[in-house]
Amino acid sequence: MQIYPIQPSFTAGDCFALAAQPGCRFSIAIYQQRNDEALTSVSGIVVSDMKGVTATLIDGKYVFQSSGNNSPVPFDQDWGWPTISMKPHAPALESGAYVVVAYEVSANGEPLSDLGRRCSTQQPVFGWPPDSDNMALVIARPRTPAAPIAYIVPTATYHAYNATGGGCYYRDPIHRTSPALKVSLRRPGGGLGALLGEPADPYDPRSPRQQFTHWDAKFIRWLRAENMACDFYTDLDLHCATDLDLANYKCMLSVGHHEYWSQEMRDHVARFIAGGGNLAVFSGNTCFRPIDFGVQGQGDAKEMNRLSESWPDFNESDLIGLSYGYGGGKFGIWRRLRGGWIQRKRGPTGFKVEQERHWVFAGTGLKNGQTFGAEDRLAGYEVDGVPPISNGFNTLARTPQLVGWDIGGVGALGVFQPESVGNAKQGLVFNCGTTDWARVLSDPDARSHAVVAQITRNVLRNFLGHGADSASWQDASLDEIVAHTDAGDSVLDVQQDTAAADTP
Template identity: 75%
Template sequence: MQPRRRFSIAIYQQHNDEALTSLSGVVVAATSNVTAKLINGKYVFQSAGDNVPVAFDKDWEWPTITIKPHTPMLESGAYVAVAYEVSPSGEPLTDLGRRCSAHQPVFGWPPDSNDMALLIVRPRRPSASIAYVIPTATYHAYNSTGGGCYYGDPIHRTSPALKVSLRRPGGGLGAQLGEPADPYDPRSPRQQFTHWDAKFIRWLRVQNLACDFYTDLDLHRATDLDLANYRCMLSVGHHEYWSQEMRDHVARFIAGGGNLAVFSGNTCYRPVDFGPQTQHGGIKEMNRLRESWPDFNESDLIGLSYGYGGGKFGVWRRLRGGWVKRKREPIGFTVQQENHWVFAGTGLENGQTFGAEDHLVGYEVDGVPPLSNGFNTLASTPRLVGWEMGGIGALGVYQPELNAGSKQGLVFNCGTTDWARVLIDPNTKSHVVVAQITLNVIRKFLDLGSHHPSRQDSALGDMDTRARDAGEALEDLRDDEATETEICGSPRRQRE
């Protein structure tokens, strides 16, 4: 937390609602340059150190706290730590603090997200069939807190850099961003947990589909995460930045019979490496290696590449009020193989387009290489004229040839960043179709068959009725115990 401040910590979890849920049974203890005092039943922390600005590529070396479970039933999942300032008697000084103190729901978007840090709790041992990998590398790549990131930030006037620190605020929540607001979901900024992964996690919970949660660093190190223990790995939202080690571990997983479900766009497009591990296994920095993989060869792993697709972002005009022309034309996917298992239960027919009214395609979308790599295109977009790259987006199934064997697994790739936005919104016209496709993929990859109960199964009949029903929540299905926590970022506002 910021030096020379007095604060308390509240822990929340992402369940199946937009609002985060207050969590009890977790102990927050002082670790480095922090003192703790129990006042009126709540711990109040006092931080020491110097309040000196630190650059985006340096270890911020802020005072730290340790968060650990006080109950064996704490499940693997996505959690949020909220830091709020308090008086000497422990009374909250802000509206957010008062809500936290009363265990009321909070939301993970600005301005509250500036006081939040994303925590990913790994399982003590594998307890589900799905490994969900949170794309923390992408979160840090776009985060210009401290004066820089991999991109030019026109709002804060920073230039692109090649190295960022992983020891700074903004790794999932509370980032400083130069991105335009998403015109189709303006409440939560892109390149943030709430905009991408929170939506998909909420849908998984409604469908009673349990996951074990990890981060890119877990996939890179392959110490806490052994993909061989899982049937399916999930890559969601905007999983753009990958190390060679991440690619190798996923390739080995697929070659051994594992399945990769990609509900993301611009996936694995840019190569990075991570700095050397500390003596405790931590990683402090991430380095951008080049603009893209040679010959867009990530398509050998996931079937598609952003280099063959396109993106539509908006136009920055400093003298005319910042970002303009943020909307994009309504483009969807046109079906080519109506009888494929991916489309089972959707009612789609060849030549029919879905998702256009909802702007499902974009803001970044991946396409098929011009020379066939064996990707089975099930649906495609028109040529993305006027978009960056200007290719043709695609959705389909792929079986990599690398290390192919008799147990070779499959890759499903939806090819677009905005899949999760439509998946969770029952008011979108293609919501039911997107939800059914997602459910078909996960059932197939887990070998669940049609017997697995889900919220989608109860929404048969008229599409409008199904869209309304799909938003209703079911009781959460809790996993086995989990004790290890990956801190992906720290509250921003209290560090500026």
């Protein structure tokens, strides 16, 4: 059965509203993305209100019955399903990424599926199909800021690719839909359980690309393993700026495929950087397409409108340094007569180092002219590049010309400082320029895993103030960098790992 949240995020300790498919008898379990690939069961629920739903307690568990008929609803309308207002039954809920699972049960509460049996006994579950069809992603904001990093979950991008209800922003050859300009946020599929009509990722086919599990879950697991605490928010929180004040944070994280941004999102991030905040972009195709949620301030967003194909003159590069408009993408090709997607794989493409002494590469052992990430296909499936007229982006590494890719530019990785107006506190932007960073970061068997992890660690440590000042590291030797490293740091923070890097 299907479910969706009325709003994609809620404040930890408060209730959130969940919409449930009409005509179903079901129970609910709450899971969280923690350190493991599998989701972790965290709690039962406390119900505060119901509309179009009845509930019975059987052996201490709720059995819900939703009313109404499950009639088809278009992708651009509020589906208006029956709702339950609830909160996780936990005394101190941390900010994080949570997954609600709805599983159908018999009249006496017995689960009718293997997924339900696992949920009822609090066993781990996985956030990919087919189980994800029963799931909804909800983000718990902190009641008060508690971490130095604000992690923004790209729910707008999830909905942009979600064809549930018969449409999305893209042509879907499998479900035979045409590109639309408006999608509803009140339907299943905002991060989990989406209907998608695009090729699977040949380098991680278990989870669809435009889903939370494919990118964000991987990065969150790495952050938790590194003990890097984050407060979690969504695009809508960044847009409204009522529950999120970026001034409370040292660093904002943008991960995976953070493609769709509103002007308000851009404005809030620009002010954050101008005030001394740092933006870490471990995403590709970032901020490339403009949207509007149709809300101002503390709004009740129900839909999302695509405003144009891209920002004028790819001017998102003025904020983040790079643009997909100067990079490239490598996609599958649909051939109806052959019954599916073909040419999904891409050639081995990585980044060639140009500034080995920069603090971003500290402890990696990389040398100028050396390429890392090629055998892992680190560059792709979408890559961002530098504007042809210099905007001040400090390119630390770049891809070869992306011949045969969409656009066919050159991808880049580096550090950027947006133009300031006499503000000495101006922050920095690190941009890795590729969607697949999180995939390699989470794969210990990837050849470039150690290098990618070390670069990520360097960026976040520096942006949180735990490393030497970036200006003083620009031309420092590795020995000088080691001398500036805090006592008690792990060996990986300072050691050279030449074996981890690809040869030229």
